[in-house]
Each structure stands twice: as C-alpha cells, then as structure tokens.
Amino acid sequence: MPWVKQESCVGCKLCMSVCPVDGAIVMQGDKAYIVQEKCINCHKCIEKCPTDSIRPNSENPALRGMKRGGRGMGRGMGRGMGRRKNI
Ligand code: SF4
Ligand code: SF4
Numbered sequence: 786m787p788w789v790k791q792e793s794c795v796g797c798k799l800c801m802s803v804c805p806v807d808g809a810i811v812m813q814g815d816k817a818y819i820v821q822e823k824c825i826n827c828h829k830c831i832e833k834c835p836t837d838s839i840r841p842n843s844e845n846p847a848l849r850g851m852k853r854g855g856r857g858m859g860r861g862m863g864r865g866m867g868r869r870k871n872i
Pocket of ligand 2: 834
C-alpha cells in the first residue's frame with residue numbers, strides 16, 4: 786500500500802479527491818495519511834499528488850531494515866566429510 790511522505794505533503798487534498806475508497810485517505814493535521822486497512826492499492830493518489838509525496842510501498846522506510854540479515858550458519862555441516870585416508 787502507498788504511504789504519504791509527511792515532510793513533503795502540502796495538504797492540498799488532491800489525493801483525497803481522486804481516491805475511490807471513502808476514508809482511505811484522511812487528514813492528520815495538515816498532512817494526508819493513508820489508512821492501510823482501507824486502501825485498495827489503486828495508485829490513483831500517487832499519480833495525482835503534485836508533490837510526489839505519496840510513495841509506493843516498496844519505498845517504505847518503516848519496512849526497510851526489517852529483513853534480518855544472516856540466517857545462522859548450519860552447524861556441523863561438512864565435518865568429517867571429504868577426508869578419507871588412502872589405505
Ligand atoms: S492507492 Fe487508491 S485506494 Fe489507496 S489511498 Fe491511493 S487512491 Fe486511495
Ligand atoms: S495530493 Fe500529495 S501533497 Fe496533496 S494532500 Fe495528498 S499527499 Fe499531500
């Protein structure tokens with residue numbers, strides 16, 4: 786789902802006027818906010834926003850960094866393998 790970059794939103798409400806879902810975009814103070822539970826991800830608001838404040842989910846900083854790096858090395862793998870005494 787898209788999200789609003791609060792720093793650059795100017796509160797023009799154009800996004801609200803094009804959004805087909807009632808209540809998917811609300812104003813919080815003078816900034817727009819997208820209600821994730823209601824948004825149907827049609828991206829109309831993204832196209833309309835004059836300040837490019839609505840960003841696709843892929844750019845969401847809150848979701849970045851949630852991926853955990855490092856999965857733990859398998860233990861014991863390879864031990865005792867590959868070495869054979871030639872008799
Ligand atoms: S993506 Fe569509 S449904 Fe979601 S907030 Fe934007 S205009 Fe509304
Ligand atoms: S269209 Fe863009 S600048 Fe205007 S209120 Fe919506 S998010 Fe903010």
